[in-house]
Amino acid sequence: MVRRTDSPVLVIGLGRFGSALARELTDLGQEIMALEKDRSIVQHFADAFTSIVQADSTDLAALEQVGADQFDTAVVGIGTSIENSVLTVANLVDLGVKNIWAKAITRSHGEILERIGANHVIYPEQEAGERTAHLLSGTMRNFTELSPDYALAIITVPAVLANRSVSELRLKERYGVTLVAYEADAEFLNISTDTKLPKGTNMLVAGPTDRVDEFAKRL
Structure with missing residues (x-):
């Protein structure tokens, strides 16, 4: 930009x-x-x-x-x-x-x-198309590539991840993505190992673009 x-x-x-x-x-x-x-x-x-x-x-x-x-x-x-x-x-x-x-x-x-x-x-048209494809491919609400190989995404928390602590989810180990923050009362809050994510709220995850894509598709 x-x-x-x-x-x-x-x-x-x-x-x-x-x-x-x-x-x-x-x-x-x-x-x-x-x-x-x-x-x-x-x-x-x-x-x-x-x-x-x-x-x-x-x-x-x-x-x-x-x-x-x-x-x-x-x-x-x-x-x-x-x-x-x-x-x-x-x-x-x-x-x-x-x-x-x-x-x-x-x-x-x-x-x-x-x-x-x-x-x-x-490449504004191509980048817009790629961004839309990412959003359509899974549960993403928003997607931003910080570089060709690294991305941030806002993803709706599914039932399979809901009401379990961050330490229990082990997202980095299992999916290669990092949980950065979650949304509550229209603002994003910091994550701790004890944080539990309510179903249907939004979480902000970061990681290699292919890992973020794969994570969203699995949910």
């Missing part, structure tokens, strides 16, 4: 991904400049962002004119044209932008972006 920085962030492309990102960064207090080629989209978001410009990011001179070379971090959210996405990233590299995040439509698109200089490649 794009973290809040002390310096402004350049967000290029205000489609669904780019506009959502720009709004979230703004809500977090991050200063941004939004850049979009389509005049109607710029007009639509004119009141949403304090700094928004209309420019063609595939045109190096246009990027220089709006001061893109003054940014340390840029996010390329262009998703309708692989060619425009690649040209934009190449231009940012030429301008010396140090930290470039770019949305990719396909794996091959992402590989090209990485080769020409994107520091971080994002």
Whole structure:
């Protein structure tokens, strides 16, 4: 994810991904400049962002004119044209932008972006699909991958685990996952070895992604 920085962030492309990102960064207090080629989209978001410009990011001179070379971090959210996405990233590299995040439509698109200089490649559609698959595959209420190999999941406590102490359940030994917390009165509470989980409440577990998946499927 794009973290809040002390310096402004350049967000290029205000489609669904780019506009959502720009709004979230703004809500977090991050200063941004939004850049979009389509005049109607710029007009639509004119009141949403304090700094928004209309420019063609595939045109190096246009990027220089709006001061893109003054940014340390840029996010390329262009998703309708692989060619425009690649040209934009190449231009940012030429301008010396140090930290470039770019949305990719396909794996091959992402590989090209990485080769020409994107520091971080994002696959929002694929990641959303994978997350949904995890949620559909078992008793998960929520699922977050902290890295490709490690995940957190909120799972509803089934009858087979209910009203038994954490020490008795031995989840780490039996399933390879760690019970981090459980939900009570709309908030998550710390776990002790004597904690007993009521049926139907939510528990937060962590572990290798494949172990978390397998644990949820067994319940």
